[in-house]
Amino acid sequence: MTTGRAPILVLFRNDLRISDNRALSSAVDAGRPVVPLFILDDDQQSSRRLGAASRWWLHHSLLALSNALEKLGSRLLIRQGSTDEIVAETVKSTGADAVFWNRRYSPSDIAADTVLKSALRADGLKAESFDGFLLHEPSQLSTRSGDFYKVFTPFYNRLSETDARDPIDTPSRIMAWDGTLRTEKLGDLKLLPGKPDWSAGFADRWHPGEAGAKARLERFLEDCLDTYAEDRNVPGVEGTSGLSPHLARGEISPVQIMAALRRRRGKGADTYRKEIAWREFSYHLLFNRPKLHSENFRPDYDSFEWQSAPSALKAWQSGRTGYPIVDAGMRELWQTGWMHNRVRMITASFLVKDLLVDWRDGEGWFWDTLVDADPANNPASWQWVAGSGADAAPYFRIFNPILQGEKFDPEGAYVRRYVPELARLPNQYVHRPFEAPASLLAQCGVVLGENYPSPLVDHSAARERALKAYRRTRGS
Numbered sequence: 001m002t003t004g005r006a007p008i009l010v011l012f013r014n015d016l017r018i019s020d021n022r023a024l025s026s027a028v029d030a031g032r033p034v035v036p037l038f039i040l041d042d043d044q045q046s047s048r049r050l051g052a053a054s055r056w057w058l059h060h061s062l063l064a065l066s067n068a069l070e071k072l073g074s075r076l077l078i079r080q081g082s083t084d085e086i087v088a089e090t091v092k093s094t095g096a097d098a099v100f101w102n103r104r105y106s107p108s109d110i111a112a113d114t115v116l117k118s119a120l121r122a123d124g125l126k127a128e129s130f131d132g133f134l135l136h137e138p139s140q141l142s143t144r145s146g147d148f149y150k151v152f153t154p155f156y157n158r159l160s161e162t163d164a165r166d167p168i169d170t171p172s173r174i175m176a177w178d179g180t181l182r183t184e185k186l187g188d189l190k191l192l193p194g195k196p197d198w199s200a201g202f203a204d205r206w207h208p209g210e211a212g213a214k215a216r217l218e219r220f221l222e223d224c225l226d227t228y229a230e231d232r233n234v235p236g237v238e239g240t241s242g243l244s245p246h247l248a249r250g251e252i253s254p255v256q257i258m259a260a261l262r263r264r265r266g267k268g269a270d271t272y273r274k275e276i277a278w279r280e281f282s283y284h285l286l287f288n289r290p291k292l293h294s295e296n297f298r299p300d301y302d303s304f305e306w307q308s309a310p311s312a313l314k315a316w317q318s319g320r321t322g323y324p325i326v327d328a329g330m331r332e333l334w335q336t337g338w339m340h341n342r343v344r345m346i347t348a349s350f351l352v353k354d355l356l357v358d359w360r361d362g363e364g365w366f367w368d369t370l371v372d373a374d375p376a377n378n379p380a381s382w383q384w385v386a387g388s389g390a391d392a393a394p395y396f397r398i399f400n401p402i403l404q405g406e407k408f409d410p411e412g413a414y415v416r417r418y419v420p421e422l423a424r425l426p427n428q429y430v431h432r433p434f435e436a437p438a439s440l441l442a443q444c445g446v447v448l449g450e451n452y453p454s455p456l457v458d459h460s461a462a463r464e465r466a467l468k469a470y471r472r473t474r475g476s
């Protein structure tokens with residue numbers, strides 16, 4: 001279906017879906033041809049360059065979106081370069097008189113989009129942005145005194161009072177524009193790893209794209225929601241939704257998730273709604289604190305004496321700290337591009353408290369290696385663990401990696417999966433191999449310091465060191 005009428009340009013960014021996509025549906029509803037355009041703008045000063053794992057995901061997500069658009073009679077244009085220049089060029093070559101997009105929420109992205117909107121309007125075009133990435137616009141939620149929320153519970157109470165909109169219908173057909181336009185091949189974007197290809201384990205676990213997101217949500221609601229409140233803390237069990245990378249690329253909207261939960265009652269559903277609200281809270285913080293990934297939310301942490309410990313950082317990154325639950329988490333991350341939330345907290349605590357390495361180094365590693373790396377959730381969570389964030393865990397709450405492992409992975413199922421060299425140890429020692437008798441270690445094929453490292457630090461001593469560093473920062 002084509003027509004000679006001026007088309008509407010729809011920019012896709014972190015909203016790689018057809019359903020509940022207000023920018024796309026508004027363009028379709030206008031009864032005009034639609035030109036869907038994705039631009040990889042790596043040089044855009046405003047945005048953080050995507051990490052390697054996110055780029056892997058993006059490649060597959062764009063492929064899925066492109067196929068979905070084709071089924072509706074449309075075609076995704078893929079370009080690489082400056083957003084402002086490519087939009088201007090595409091407007092000129094198509095004769096488009098309107099450009100639509102869904103909003104982004106980091107202040108620097110907002111600034112870039114505001115400039116784009118003004119430039120288009122100055123040229124007499126219609127430029128419109130829509131909501132869709134969050135449940136509510138961060139600017140609409142403020143405390144009674146008009147400030148932004150810094151504590152989660154009142155934020156959550158406020159969020160719960162405000163009904164989210166209903167998801168909108170999926171277009172059944174998209175009118176194509178009947179001209180020819182320059183497009184690049186997906187492969188030209190070079191989003192996939194070269195050599196070595198570290199992504200082999202990713203494809204086994206993930207199905208990027210809208211259909212993959214929907215299937216995950218359905219499976220989660222069917223199999224896991226009722227036990228979510230308990231199972232979400234057990235890394236050896238697949239008890240969480242795994243929707244985070246789909247949400248990061250906007251293959252599913254939080255509005256769709258909340259609508260699917262609407263008639264679900266019980267502790268599992270309530271807990272899940274709260275987790276989605278933590279995502280909103282992170283964006284609320286990012287919206288109000290643009291440098292969330294580079295600056296302490298609480299400035300009293302600016303004088304914290306972080307250690308320069310490149311070899312310890314390397315050991316942590318490669319899952320060779322000698323603490324099994326930490327190593328299992330870091331290896332899960334490397335192998336699959338994802339890590340269980342409980343283990344994210346344990347590994348992050350180990351880095352910033354046991355090793356006294358700056359949280360920004362950990363955040364940067366997660367940013368590069370997580371398929372769900374998120375500009376709000378990642379820094380907000382790191383700052384939460386470090387104690388420098390809003391409503392953060394107090395610094396003196398230092399996770400003991402042995403006790404955490406024993407509590408949340410009592411049979412060692414998770415450790416055995418990702419640290420196979422410890423697989424034969426009995427439960428009693430699987431989280432503390434360094435305490436096992438030499439004869440037992442030999443029987444189980446473990447040679448500490450050879451096929452599995454001895455502990456990088458002694459946790460009790462490291463804990464005391466961290467507390468002293470913290471007290472110095474507080475001046476007490």
Ligand SMILES: Cc1cc2nc3c(=O)[nH]c(=O)nc-3n(C[C@H](O)[C@H](O)[C@H](O)COP(=O)(O)OP(=O)(O)OC[C@H]3O[C@@H](n4cnc5c(N)ncnc54)[C@H](O)[C@@H]3O)c2cc1C
Pocket residue numbers: 232240241242243244245247248275276277278279280282339340341342344345348366370372373374375377378379381382385
């Ligand atoms: C150090 C650290 C770094 C993190 N980095 C990221 C990140 O880059 N991207 C990211 O999406 N999440 C991050 N998280 C939060 C959380 O670990 C993940 O959202 C969660 O593990 C994703 O798995 P899931 O989709 O199965 O979660 P589920 O338990 O199924 O939760 C559903 C959704 O709720 C949201 N959510 C859940 N827990 C949190 C939380 N603690 N904070 C904010 N939102 C939450 C996510 O969008 C998640 O997809 C981080 C947590 C820590 C401790």
